[in-house]
Amino acid sequence: MPETKTPLPREVADAYVDDLVALDPITGTYLGVAESATRLPDFSPTGAEAFAALARTTLDRLAEAERAPGADSDIERRCARLLRERLTAELAVHEAGEHLRTVGNMNTPAHPVRDIFTLMPTATEDDWRAIAARLHAVPAALEGYQESLALGLERDLPAQPEPTAAFVEQLTEWAGEDRGWFEDFAAAGPETLRAELDEAARGATAAVVALRDWVRDAYAPEIADAPAVVGRERYARWARNFNGSDLDLDEAYAYGWSEFHRLLAEMRTEAEKVLPGAATPWVALAHLDEHGTRIEGVEEARQWLQSLMDEAIEQLDGTHFELADRVRKVEACIAPAGSAAAPYYTEPSEDFSRPGRTWLPTMGETSFPVYDLTSTWYHEGVPGHHLQLAQWTHVADSLSRYQAGIGMVSANVEGWALYAERLMDELGFLDTPEKRLGYLDAQMMRAVRVIIDIGMHLELEIPADSPFHPGERWTPALAHEFFAAHSSRPAAFVASEMIRYLSMPGQAIGYKLGERAWLTGRANAQKAHGDAFDAKKWHMAALSQGSLGLDDLVEELSRL
Numbered sequence: 019m020p021e022t023k024t025p026l027p028r029e030v031a032d033a034y035v036d037d038l039v040a041l042d043p044i045t046g047t048y049l050g051v052a053e054s055a056t057r058l059p060d061f062s063p064t065g066a067e068a069f070a071a072l073a074r075t076t077l078d079r080l081a082e083a084e085r086a087p088g089a090d091s092d093i094e095r096r097c098a099r100l101l102r103e104r105l106t107a108e109l110a111v112h113e114a115g116e117h118l119r120t121v122g123n124m125n126t127p128a129h130p131v132r133d134i135f136t137l138m139p140t141a142t143e144d145d146w147r148a149i150a151a152r153l154h155a156v157p158a159a160l161e162g163y164q165e166s167l168a169l170g171l172e173r174d175l176p177a178q179p180e181p182t183a184a185f186v187e188q189l190t191e192w193a194g195e196d197r198g199w200f201e202d203f204a205a206a207g208p209e210t211l212r213a214e215l216d217e218a219a220r221g222a223t224a225a226v227v228a229l230r231d232w233v234r235d236a237y238a239p240e241i242a243d244a245p246a247v248v249g250r251e252r253y254a255r256w257a258r259n260f261n262g263s264d265l266d267l268d269e270a271y272a273y274g275w276s277e278f279h280r281l282l283a284e285m286r287t288e289a290e291k292v293l294p295g296a297a298t299p300w301v302a303l304a305h306l307d308e309h310g311t312r313i314e315g316v317e318e319a320r321q322w323l324q325s326l327m328d329e330a331i332e333q334l335d336g337t338h339f340e341l342a343d344r345v346r347k348v349e350a351c352i353a354p355a356g357s358a359a360a361p362y363y364t365e366p367s368e369d370f371s372r373p374g375r376t377w378l379p380t381m382g383e384t385s386f387p388v389y390d391l392t393s394t395w396y397h398e399g400v401p402g403h404h405l406q407l408a409q410w411t412h413v414a415d416s417l418s419r420y421q422a423g424i425g426m427v428s429a430n431v432e433g434w435a436l437y438a439e440r441l442m443d444e445l446g447f448l449d450t451p452e453k454r455l456g457y458l459d460a461q462m463m464r465a466v467r468v469i470i471d472i473g474m475h476l477e478l479e480i481p482a483d484s485p486f487h488p489g490e491r492w493t494p495a496l497a498h499e500f501f502a503a504h505s506s507r508p509a510a511f512v513a514s515e516m517i518r519y520l521s522m523p524g525q526a527i528g529y530k531l532g533e534r535a536w537l538t539g540r541a542n543a544q545k546a547h548g549d550a551f552d553a554k555k556w557h558m559a560a561l562s563q564g565s566l567g568l569d570d571l572v573e574e575l576s577r578l
Contacts, residue, residue: 024082025083026083026086026088027080027084027095027101028093028417030101031100031101031419031421033076033079034420034424038072041068041069043057043059048137048367049368049424050372051368055145055151056152056155057152057155058152058156059127060162061159061160061162061163062162062163063166066112066117070109077102077106080098080101096570096574097418097420099566100565100570103262104262104425107258108259110255111255114252114255115173115175116175118166118169119177120166120167121167121177121182121185121521122184122517122520123181123184123518124358124521126185127163127166128163128226128229131159132354134152135152135153143210146208147211149204150215151218156221156226157224160228161225164232164233168237171237171241177244178244178246180246180516180517183238186238189229191355191356192223198226199355200226204218204219246493247475247494249476250475250476252523253267256522256524257523257524260427260528261427261428261528261531262427262430262569262570262571263568267472270468270472271469273531273534274468274472274527274530275484277465278466278469278504279483281458281465285455285459288455289301290302292305292306299459300504303455304506306387306456307387310389311388311452312386312388313385313386313391315384315385316352316380319380320350320352320378321350324349324350326395326399327376330400330442330447331400339405339554339557339558339561342412344366345404345412347373348399348400348404348408349375351376352377353380358379358514359510359515360511360515361378361394363376363402363407364377365410365411365423366407366411368422368423370411374399374404374407376404381508381511387456388456389453389459390456390460391456392453393439396438397439401438402434402435405438406561409558409562410422410562413562417563417564418564422564425565427566427567427568427571428525428532429529429531429532430571431565432528433528433532433571434561436533437532437533437536439457440461440537443457459506464526464533466504466505467530468526468530470497471519471525471526471527472527474492477493478492480492486499494520497516501515528568535575536560536575538572539576539578542575543556543576559578563578
């Protein structure tokens with residue numbers, strides 16, 4: 019009888035992806051797996067336990083694989099580190115019952131149920147048949163989610179009141195008045211399937227309404243007195259999940275303040291160029307809102323963002339990066355109504371038949387300041403999220419499907435995108451005072467996130483050298499006031515962001531902490547290579563190693 023070969027870590031990781039896609043058809047669609055197109059995941063407690071069981075089984079398989087001959091190679095080692103760290107962090111969140119109180123404006127099961135339709139192909143009648151089938155699956159998916167929230171109430175695991183109220187508002191917008199978002203989406207389908215699409219879309223909208231009514235009338239009253247913040251234990255667990263590191267939260271809080279003071283000094287210098295004598299940088303930014311360069315019109319803004327990314331690709335390819343043809347394609351899109359306020363990016367499918375896309379939520383606006391858009395699209399598009407995530411997809415054959423498309427560490431990805439903004443500043447692309455002040459304002463927002471996200475959830479003291487309420491302890495109300503006073507963003511954006519920080523503790527700090535990891539890794543590599551350091555070579559090697567948690571990321575970047 020032939021001897022059975024023990025799989026290597028990358029083979030274990032790829033087998034995990036296959037099993038995960040069977041449980042999570044939304045992930046399948048993100049990857050471009052056509053067979054996933056008609057289904058949605060089971061978001062009930064039973065479904066969540068199936069995901070956890072797969073993680074436990076995979077960790078057992080990984081332990082065996084790490085002992086196999088060849089498992090100590092760099093490529094196997096990196097994959098094993100990522101898979102173990104990710105599954106362990108995800109299981110810690112699951113076992114604490116966090117999936118039973120996931121409510122907010124960005125990160126609930128209801129959000130991918132809606133958003134996945136925007137990534138589905140719509141070119142053929144068969145594409146629309148798949149959409150109709152998936153629309154029919156919406157009610158069961160949302161009912162499973164409601165079942166999880168109900169179990170959370172039974173186990174005294176409540177969500178927070180403010181994110182719950184915001185979620186109700188979002189569901190109301192999705193439901194519409196005369197007809198909902200799903201019906202508007204289905205209206206673009208072929209007339210040959212009109213009856214089926216309309217029926218399925220009405221059923222999806224009815225499910226949204228039913229979930230909204232239950233959350234508003236049954237769930238929200240039960241959690242009205244729940245704490246607004248999560249406390250140190252829960253925060254540390256979530257921070258591990260989003261950052262891939264057991265962070266020293268007090269050190270990170272202090273780092274946020276040090277960046278705040280550094281950036282404020284830079285902003286004052288740049289603001290003087292925009293509006294001499296401005297009392298604060300945000301007075302100068304308000305001046306730009308009135309008198310700065312603006313893009314008028316939603317479609318015009320989309321086209322401008324596309325041209326910005328196209329120009330960045332032309333300027334950077336061959337000089338600071340080496341980009342494959344399929345990585346060079348990225349699309350600027352307008353986000354569907356009812357999205358959170360922050361722009362976002364969706365990665366390409368595994369075969370690049372669906373390209374990477376950036377998404378601009380308009381929040382009802384039709385006029386957009388250039389100072390706010392420029393560095394943001396270097397972050398979301400090129401050389402930010404798109405270059406990293408599309409490159410992972412491009413080199414998936416030499417990594418694993420897990421490293422390229424599933425095992426994403428938020429702080430790694432957001433850290434690279436913030437590093438990309440800084441890189442464009444270093445390279446001189448922010449060539450006017452208004453663009454550079456906008457970039458610094460965006461950087462300041464990320465420093466403020468570290469301060470208030472950690473500060474309010476841990477109820478830390480505001481330091482004595484703070485220009486804002488020194489000696490007091492953070493509350494969500496103080497955090498909101500501080501953010502609004504140190505950002506050019508409109509009130510609706512600030513409110514949306516605050517809900518995000520309350521409902522996704524530990525995620526928002528990953529931008530600045532991730533950027534610090536990328537900068538540390540680059541500095542270590544420069545020191546090791548001296549004058550022989552090749553930035554283009556380092557960038558491409560760094561972008562081709564797949565995702566890693568922050569501790570592992572610094573170590574691996576320093577080796578390159």
